[in-house]
Amino acid sequence: MENVMILFNETSGKDKGKELAEKFVTYAKDHGFMSTNFLLEQVGPDCDSKKTVEKAKKEKIDTLVFIGGDGTINHNVKDFKEELPHLNVGFLPGGTVNNMARVLGIPMNFEAAADVILDGITRKIDYGMINQKVIVSTMTIGLLADTAARISQEDKQKYGKIIFVKNFFKLLAKKKRYRLEIKTDKEQWVGKTQLVTVTMTNSVGGYTNFDDSASPDDGLFHLTILPKLNFFKLAFYLPKILLGKIYEIPEIKYITAAEIDIKSMTEKKVGTRVDGDPSEDLPIKMKVVKHGLSVFVPKS
Numbered sequence: 001m002e003n004v005m006i007l008f009n010e011t012s013g014k015d016k017g018k019e020l021a022e023k024f025v026t027y028a029k030d031h032g033f034m035s036t037n038f039l040l041e042q043v044g045p046d047c048d049s050k051k052t053v054e055k056a057k058k059e060k061i062d063t064l065v066f067i068g069g070d071g072t073i074n075h076n077v078k079d080f081k082e083e084l085p086h087l088n089v090g091f092l093p094g095g096t097v098n099n100m101a102r103v104l105g106i107p108m109n110f111e112a113a114a115d116v117i118l119d120g121i122t123r124k125i126d127y128g129m130i131n132q133k134v135i136v137s138t139m140t141i142g143l144l145a146d147t148a149a150r151i152s153q154e155d156k157q158k159y160g161k162i163i164f165v166k167n168f169f170k171l172l173a174k175k176k177r178y179r180l181e182i183k184t185d186k187e188q189w190v191g192k193t194q195l196v197t198v199t200m201t202n203s204v205g206g207y208t209n210f211d212d213s214a215s216p217d218d219g220l221f222h223l224t225i226l227p228k229l230n231f232f233k234l235a236f237y238l239p240k241i242l243l244g245k246i247y248e249i250p251e252i253k254y255i256t257a258a259e260i261d262i263k264s265m266t267e268k269k270v271g272t273r274v275d276g277d278p279s280e281d282l283p284i285k286m287k288v289v290k291h292g293l294s295v296f297v298p299k300s
Contacts (some may be wrong), residue, residue, distance in 0.1 A: 001033065001036050001062065001063045001088075001118075001120070002035075002036060002037065002060075003037045003039075003059055003060050003061045003062055003063070004028075004036055004037065004038050004039070004062075004064075004065060005039045005041055005052075005055075005056050005059070005061045005064050005065070006024060006025070006038060006039065006040050006041070006065040006067065007041050007042075007043045007052070007064060007065065007066055007067065007072075007076050008020065008040070008041075008043070008067040008068065009042065009043050009044040009067070009072045009075075010042060010044065017042070017068060017094060018040070018042070020067050020092055020094055020110065021040045021065075021067055022040070023110065024065065024067075024092060024110075024114055024117075025038045025040070027110075027111065027114050028114070028118060033118065037059070039059060039061070041055070043072070043076060043079070049079040053079055053082075053083065056080070056083065057083065061087065062086075062087065062088065063087065063088050063089075063090065063117075064076065064080065064087055064088070064089045064090070065089075065090040065091075065092060065117060066092070067092045067094045068093075068094045069093070069094065069095015069096055069097055069098050069099075070095060070097060070099045070100055070136065070137045070138075070275040070276050071095065071275050071276045071277045072094075072095060073091065073100055073136050073137075074134050074135070074136050074137075074274065074275040074277065075134075077127055077136055077293065078133060081134065081289075081292070084292055084293060084294075085292075088122055088294050088295070088296060089293055089294060089296070090116070090117035090296040091113070091117075091295065091296070092110065092113050092114065092117070093106065093107075093108050093113060096276070097206045097276060098206065099137045099138065099201070099203050099204070099205065099206055099275075100137050100201070100216075101113070102203060102206055102208050103137075103201040103202065103203045103208060103216055104123070104125070104216065104295060104297050104298075105298045106297065106298065107298075116296050116297065116298050117296045119296070119298075119299060121296065121297055121298070121299050122294045122295060122296055122297065123217070123294070123295055123297045124217060124291035124293070124294055124295075125217045125292075125293050125295055126200055126216060126217055126218070126219060126288050126289060126290050126291060126292060126293070127200070127288075127289050127292050128200060128221065128286055128287060128288045128289060129285075129286065129287050129289065130272070130274060130279060130284050130285075130286050131280045131284050131285060133280055134274075135198075135200065135274050135275060135279075135286070136200065136275055136293075137199070137200055137201060137203070137275050138197065138198070138199050138200070138201075138203075138205075138274070138275060138276075139197070139198040139199075139272055139273065139274045139275075139279070139286070140195070140196065140197050140198075140272065140273045141178065141180070141193075141195075141196040141262070141270065141271075141272050141273075141282070142176075142177075142178055142194050142195040142196055176194070177192040177194050177228070178194075178266075178267060178270055179191065179192045179264065179265040179267075180193060180196065180262060180264060180265060180270075180282075181262070181263050181264075181265055182196075182223070182225070182255070182260065182261070182262050183260070183261040183262075184259065184260050184261075185257065185259060186257065189225060189253055189255070190265065191225075191227055192228075193225050193226060193227045194226055194227070194228055195224075195226040196223070196224070196225050196226075196262070197224045198221050198222070198260065198286065199211060199214060199221070199222045199223075200214070200216060200221060200222070200288070201214055201215065201216045202214045202215060202244060209242070209243070209244040210244060210246060211244055211247065212243065212244030212245060213244075213247060217290075217291060219258055219288055219290040220256045220257065220258055220288060221256065221258070221260055221286060221288060222254075222256055223254070223255040223256070223257070223260060224246060224247070224252050224253070224254055225253035225254075225255070226251065226252055227251070228251075230251070233251055237249045237251075258287065258288045258290075259285070259286065259287045259288070260285075260286040261284070261285050261286075262282055262283065262284050262286070263282050263283035263284075264282045264283070269281055272284065
């Protein structure tokens, strides 16, 4: 690492981005990186991302450090996607869920996460495109997306996961379902569903054993369709869920593909939730960018 740009967002997670950025610089210099050039850049809705990217190119940045959760990672990947083939990326978890960091075994502890970056071991992982936007971890349609849309950033910080559970059961009682058409290069599914989840890893919502067949570098989206949520039936299959074998549950339609098209058959507006934030309305086209990210990971 010769030229490092540290990207932080003061409007996400626990709003300690700048503090963590400064702490990382001090920590790195204390651990032998005295000659490294560190640049701190704030990102977010009020910042000019094009200027940030141009500055990175001008300063010949070779390493990016993302501070924040999955939403922050998503936005940074979108901004830098044209430059990513020439860059290594480090994650310093600072969000609410930190799904990507957990998948890669990156510690939640600051010093341990910083050590992962400074050790310099990298791994190629995938990200995806959803229309013109990016997905790095999870996309949801239906109950999960509608639940998350009702929760403010302030509520997430104040109440944590309990506020999500509370709102989820409120919506579940309404029994709303969407009629969707889902196409891949190999198959088509049409029907009503309460929940659609597309993952790029084995993890959802910080639960890192959601799907044991998925990995962050397999070049595939892993799509689960739940036509109707029945807790009694799902309770029967709880052992499979806990073992990460959700694809073996008969009530669930499971599809893997590198490209997916999804559209609504009835409603004019159906939203999606991508990496914890509101994203594209249906219809959407999704495509995997295989091994598009070079990320610092633990040695073992």
